[in-house]
Amino acid sequence: MSKRKLVFVGNGMAGIRCLEEILKLNPDRFEITVFGSEPHPNYNRIMLSSVLQGDTTVNDIVLNSYEWYEKNNISLFTSETVENIDKKKQIVHTDKGRTVQYDDLILATGSHPFMLPLPGADKEGVIAFRNIEDCEEMIHASNKYKRAVVIGGGLLGLEAARGLLNLGMEVDVVHIIxxxxxxxxxxxxxxxxxxxxxxxxxxFLMNHQTEAILGETRVEKVVFKNGKVVNADLVVMAVGIKPNVDVAKASGIETNRGIIVNDYMETSAPNIYALGECAEHREMVYGLVAPLYEQGKVLAKKICNQNLENGYQGSVLSTKLKVSGVDVFSAGDFMDHPTNKAIRVQDEFKGVYKKIVVRGDKVVGAVLFGDTTEGSRLLNMINNKENISNLSEVRILDSQTEKSGSLVAEMANSEIICGCNGVSKGDIVTAIQNEGLTSIEEVKNCTNASRSCGTCKGLVGDLLEHTLGNDFQHVNEKETICACTDLSHDEVVEEIKAKGLTMTKEVMNVLGWKSDEGCSKCRPAINYYLGMIHPTDYEDERESRFVNERMHANIQNDGTYSVVPRMYGGVTNAKDLRKIADVADKYEVPLVKLTGGQRIDLLGIKKDDLPNVWKDLDMPSGYAYGKAIRTVKTCVGENFCRFGTQDAIGMGIALEKKFERLNTPHKVKMGVSACPRNCAESGIKDVGIVGVEGSWEVYVGGNGGTELRKGDLLCKVETMDEVLETVAAYLQFYREDARYLERTSHWIERVGLDHIKSVVIEDSEMKSVLVDRMEIALNALPKDPWKEMIENTSTKENLFSNIDVTEVP
Known part of the structure; x- marks a missing residue:
C-alpha cells in the first residue's frame, strides 16, 4: 500500500509537535514534506530571550535537529516559502519554483510580528523580536550603540529589554497603558x-503613545504624542503578533483574523488543516504554546484516523514563566468582576503575591507572583471545574499537607505537571518507573515535560525525588553554596545573569542572603562568578578572596608564609636563582625547597616581610595559593631525551605563559610529557599533554591528590596551536560550567566526558565561541596583581587585616 503524501507548510513549534504526534501514532502512514521560511530546523521560540540574554546559544534551543528529519525520512526545505495552493490538483507552489503534490496538507504558518505604522518605522535599527535573526541583529547593534527603546510592555517586550540590558545597553520600555x-x-x-x-x-515610560521615529537613515530619536522625546540607537517593537494567513488568503481558503478551523482543525478546503498561531477556532486565536500543542494532538489523531470523540474544545489560557528572573503565573478569569470573589495574600518581605478568583463554588482564575509552585494545581482545579465548597481559604492556597510536606505527593495522577506539553503526573511517574529515569533532562527527553518554557522543572525535580525516594539523593541532590543561602551554585549564576548583578553585596541583597556579610565560603564564590560572567567590567573584590590569595602566599601552620615565584615550564636561569638566593639570605628564610611542580618554595617568611620579598624577587608569582592556573610541569623533551618525540619544554612554557593568572573554579595543574613514559606525570593532571610521534594527546580531569584519578583522553591533535586552542576551549567551559571549588576531576565525573567532548571538540562553532570568551577573559586580567602589596600602602594594610586561618579551604 502506497503512503499518503503529507505536506506541512511551516516548520515551527506547533506544526512539528503535531508531526511528532503523528509519528508516534503511525510512523509509516505518510510520505512527509516540510517547508520552513527560516533557515533553521525546528527551534524553541520561547527561549529566544535566553539566547538574547546570553544564557544559552542557538544550538541549545534547537528542538529537532537536521538528523531527526533525516532519521524519520522527512524532506525538509528551509528558507523556502509556500506561496500558493492549487486545491483542485492538490499541489503547493513555493517561492523557489518548487511544486509538491499532497494528499493531506497542514498549514502551520504561525504569525507575523505587528509593526506599528509609524512615520520612520522603516528606518535602519527598527526591528521586531520574533526570530533568531532579530536576536542576532540586537546583539550586533549592542556592539556599536548604547541606547535602546522597546515599544511594548508585554512579556516579549520585557524579555527583549532584559536581554538588551545584559548586552550593556540603556533601555527605555514604552507602554501605552x-x-x-x-x-x-x-x-x-x-x-x-x-x-x-x-x-x-x-x-519605564508608562501611558506613552509613540508618534514618530526620527533619524536620517538610522533611528536617532523616538517622539511621543505627549511631546516627550528620547534618544535611541535601536527600537524594538514588541506590540503583538498577527496570524500569518497569506497563503490561505491567496489560495481562497476562508479566513477571518486567522485561518478558520472547526473542532477537528479542518479548514474550508478539503484535506487542508490548520493549527497554531495562524488558526482561528471558535473566534479565538491562541498565541501560547500549550493550546497549540493541544491542537496538534487532536489533529494528529484526526489525520491518522484515530478515535476522536469531541475534537478540540478550546483551551483555558494560562501562563507560567520567568520574567527577567521573576516567577509569575496566571490562568483563567483572574480580573476583578462583580460576579467574582477573590482570596488575596501578599508578603512584601518575600515579594510574594497570590490571588485566587472564585465564582460560586469553583476557582475560575488565579495570579501568582514570586512563588508559582501552586500554579499547576490551581490550573487543574480550573480545568476540572473542581468544587471547592468544602475547602478553606488556606487549603485553596496551600496544598502541602503536614503529612507529606510535598506538593506533588498530593497531586492526582491525572493532574498536569507540564502545562505547555500537557504531561501529567501519571505520565512522568510511569516513565520514571518503566524507563529508569533519574534526572530532569531524562524526563524531558522521554516525556517532553519541561521541554518548552522550562518553568515546570522544579515540579519535575520534586516528582523525581518523590518517586525515587532515597535513590534520588544520589543522582540529583541540591548543593547550596553555604548556609547563608538556599540557592545552589548554578542558581546563583543564573540569577546573576538574569538580574544583571555586578557586585558581591548586590548579589547578597537581591538574592535574599540570610547573612548581610556572607561568609568565607560564599564571598569568594560570588566574587569568582561575577568575574567570570563580567570579565571586562568587573573589578575584583580582593576582600572577598581567601587569605592566601589576598597575601599572594600560602599561610603555614605557624602563621608564616611560603612564597613561590613562577618558573615557566620548570625552567630557570642563573639570574633568577641569584635573586632567590639573595632573598633567602636577606630575610633569613628557614627553608628553601624544590616543589613537585618544578619550582622553588621559600618557606617561613614573616607576614610583614611579604611586600619587600616580592619587590626584591621582581619575579611573577607562581600562584601556588590561587584558584587559578598554577604550574605546568615538563620533561626535558626531544631536545635532550633520547625517548622524547616532541618539544615538551616549549609546549609547557607556551601553555603557562598563555594561561597564567587565569582565575578558575579551583586550582588547575598541568603537565607536558614528550612521550608516553609520562615523566611529567601528565596522566594525573587537570590538563595533561603527552607527545606521540607527529602529534599530541590531550588528557583532562586527572588528579594526583587524596582521590587519585587518571586523566581521560579528550582528543589528539597535531600542532602546538591546536593544543593551545583546545585547552583554551576546555578551560573556558570548565570556568563557565563548574561550581566554585569543584576540581576538574569532580566536574568531569558530574557532567560526563561525552558531554564535554560534544561541546569542546565536536561542536566547532561552540568551540570557537569558548576560545573567543577565553581571549576576552585573558585580555582583561591584571598584569602583575601581586605588585599591589608593593605599590599601594593602603591596599597593603587592607590585605593584612582580619586574617583568619580558618578561611583557607
Missing part, C-alpha cells in the same frame, strides 16, 4: 513586577 503585562497579570502583580524590573535597571 499604566500597567505591564495586562493580559497575564492584574494591576497589583504588575506593580510588583515593575518595581523589581526597575531595580534591575529598566526605565
Amino acid at each position: 499604566d500597567y505591564l503585562m495586562e493580559r497575564q497579570l492584574d494591576p497589583t502583580a504588575s506593580t510588583l513586577l515593575k518595581q523589581e524590573l526597575e531595580k534591575q535597571g529598566m526605565n
